[in-house]
Every structure is written in C-alpha cells, then in structure tokens.
Amino acid sequence: MGSMKVHQLARGFWEHEPTSLTLGCKRLRPLAPKLANTDTTTTTTSTTTTTTTTVTSFDLKSFIRPDSGPRKLTSPDDKKHLPQVETHPGGTRWNPTQEQIGILEMLYRGGMRTPNAQQIEQITAQLGRYGKIEGKNVFYWFQNHKARERQKQKRNSLGLSHSPRTQAPINTLAVDTRGEAAEREEDSPYKRKCRSWAFESLDLEETRSCREEGDRTLELFPLHPEGR
C-alpha cells in the first residue's frame, strides 16, 4: 500500500555513484522481442535492455525508445490483459473522498495555489487518513483546480458582462452551484517559486522483477500499475 521504498536500490540509482551504475537488478522485460525495431508496445518501458547482456557501460541503445514496439511475439491471445493487469487492486486513478476534497478546497480557499513539496507531503499525509492518496494527486489537484477555477471565472465574466472591463476588481456574482468566491487574492501568475518534484512509479512489471528482499525496490510512490 501507499508506501515508498527508495532505500538501498534507490540510493544506488539516484546518488549515481561514479561506478558502473550497478544495474544489479536485472530488469527482465517479459516481452520485448529480440528484434526490437519499431516496437510500439506501449508500456514496455524500460530500458529495454536488450535482454541478456549484463550491462555495465552506458550502452545508449538500451535507453532510446522509451516504449513502443511491435507487439508481435505475444502471438495469439494478444494483449488481452487479464492475468496481467491485476497487480493493483483498486483502480487506476485517484478517486478523492468527500473529506479529502473538502480539505483541499478549504486550503484552496485559504489561498493555497501551488503548494511546495513539503506542504504537499503534509497534506498528503493528512488526506491519507481518509483514503489512499499520493503526493502527485495533491499536486495535480491544485494545478487542475486552479486552472479550472480560472477558466470558469473567465467564462462567467465574458458570459454575462459584455463590457470587457469588470474583469479584475469585481467578484463575479455569477456563482455556479458551489460557492467559489475567493479567487481573487494575489494569484500572481508566474512567481518563479520552487516546484514540487519527484520521480515515480516506473513500471510495475519491472519493479516487480527487481524484487528480491521485500522492501528495497525503487519507487517513491506506491507505484500504481496503470500501464497507460
């Protein structure tokens, strides 16, 4: 469940010791035909690794072609998933509970627009009490909410007040269903703050393959399968 590992293995990766990258963990890609050209399989991800060869040097080939590739190989039954996609029980995307949304809206009304990493962590921690949630969800929520409030407001101001003015100062009374009053504030577009950041998931399959002990895979977030 929601957890992140980032221990051993992660350290190895991120700290990029000048050594050979210790790609110790194989990464066996189930599919990945040997031909490898065009390939479009979507997901696959990975690094590819032309399978076998150990890898110790940079080996550019293994990087290119993030995904995509001919789906041959799988032959008959195709990618009808089923015995595959089961890795994560719940669903693919975050489905906020009422409490979570309530809190988020409160924060938004309070003036929060682009929380920084630390704030996101805390919010995530708190919201986690009401249901599964990750930091990225919080980040995205604010991004989306901000954008949509903005466009909603624009629509309104254009919709029922013909004069091009009355843009900023007046708090549009054309409220929608929910009270979404406070929006003015000092939204200040472009403020050049620091931004939230982190690398996530990777790919379920791959990560799985690396699993040896039971807790040192690399995943900052509870990698949700979504092979999207």
Added chain:
Amino acid sequence: MGSMKVHQLARGFWEHEPTSLTLGCKRLRPLAPKLANTDTTTTTTSTTTTTTTTVTSFDLKSFIRPDSGPRKLTSPDDKKHLPQVETHPGGTRWNPTQEQIGILEMLYRGGMRTPNAQQIEQITAQLGRYGKIEGKNVFYWFQNHKARERQKQKRNSLGLSHSPRTQAPINTLAVDTRGEAAEREEDSPYKRKCRSWAFESLDLEETRSCREEGDRTLELFPLHPEGR
C-alpha cells in the same frame, strides 16, 4: 551532494502512518500571522505545528500561503539571504558539461523524447560521472530540447520554403549551427505514457530549520537553494 535522503523522516511522511505523523522536525513558518480563527480543524492529528505550540490538530492555517504574505516578524535584517543560501556551493542551475550534452543529444537523436523515471535515473547516474547533475535536469533537458528543436524546425520550414508542404518528409537542410538531423521519427504527440515524478527541494529556509541530525531531512533531490 546530489543525493536524496528520504530515509527516516521521509518514510514517516510518505507512508502516512495513521499515527501522529511524528512531525518531529518543526517546520516553523516564519510568516503566517497568528490570526487564524475560522479554524475548521477537521482532522486533528498532528502535522503542522505553527511554530512553537506543539499542535496536534490539522490546523489548516499553517498550510495556506505557501510563501509571500507579510514578512513582518523577521524584523530588521530581512530575508537578505546571504548567510543562508550557501548550502550548495556551485551555482543555482545545472550547467551541463560537454560530455553530458553529447550523450543527451545522442539519446535524443536515438529517438528518446520523454524518458520515464527509470530511464531518467539511469541517465542521471551516467551523466553524474561527468559532473553534478540531478534527475530533474535530465527531465527538463529533454523537454526543452524537444520543444526548441520543434520550434526551430517550424521557423525554418516557414522561413525558407514558402510552400506549406515540404514539412515532414524532407530533412530540413537549413541546419543551424549544430547537426540536428533526426527529428522526424514518430514523435507522436500525446502518447499517454507514464511520467516521471518526484518531489523536490522544498524550501531552503524551512528545510534548514528542520536540520537536526545531519542527514535525515526530507528531500528527494539535493535541494538547490534557489529560493525562486
């Protein structure tokens, strides 16, 4: 240097154990006036900690207002940084070495456009051999390079060939200074892949304040000061 901690403290945060979150590390927000009523405590549970008072409830106030706000409090000397921003010696932003760029361009020419988290890690690790670098740099590089190659190409096609055609098939001979041939490929805008993710930096000031031991702050990336 480039490393990420994410150990002790981080685990506590991200895993959001239903317990009290142990926000041992203060977090004192310099600003954030005391007003605050409206409260709406909702949740309860720790986190936050408006400065001194221990705090045990959600306390939204401490979240809002990522930054900005009346900078009173700090009183005289202000946030003139200086003795503060020193955490990272070098400069603020990544300054790629020739080798790093060479490799990145190779990858780009090889067809890589939007590497996923795992790829970014590996690339970062390798490029780290030639100089300080973080995953976000790699991420941004690809993003920027892709965008700029695109606009450059557009400029060219419009600039020196009037016929709206000759857009795709021909490899524009109007090369700029550097060889940037391969650009065609199947760039496929919008592919809905999985994306890289991670939370970063936070804020120098705040993070610093948390510092107690010497290595268990929360920062997935070597927080670069840039108080931007």
Added chain:
DNA sequence: GCAAATTAATGATTTATTCAAG
C-alpha cells in the same frame, strides 16, 4: 429497477510560454 449508452467531471500528461541565470 437495472445495465448499456451518453454525457459531465476531473485526474493525469504533454505542450506552449514565460522568466531569468550566465
């Protein structure tokens, strides 16, 4: 009443712009 078919919301990504360090 229910379940497939549609539509409305909105979570998640990618692309376009903008800012600013060097």
Added chain:
DNA sequence: CTTGAATAAATCATTAATTTGC
C-alpha cells in the same frame, strides 16, 4: 541570446453521473 527551470494552457483518458431502453 542561449537555455535551464517553472508555470499555465491544452489534451487525453477515466471515472461518476445521468439518461434511455427494456
């Protein structure tokens, strides 16, 4: 003026609502 960094806008893709036919 080049380009790393960050934000905003545009999109895609799911999921929940809502409607419709039985």
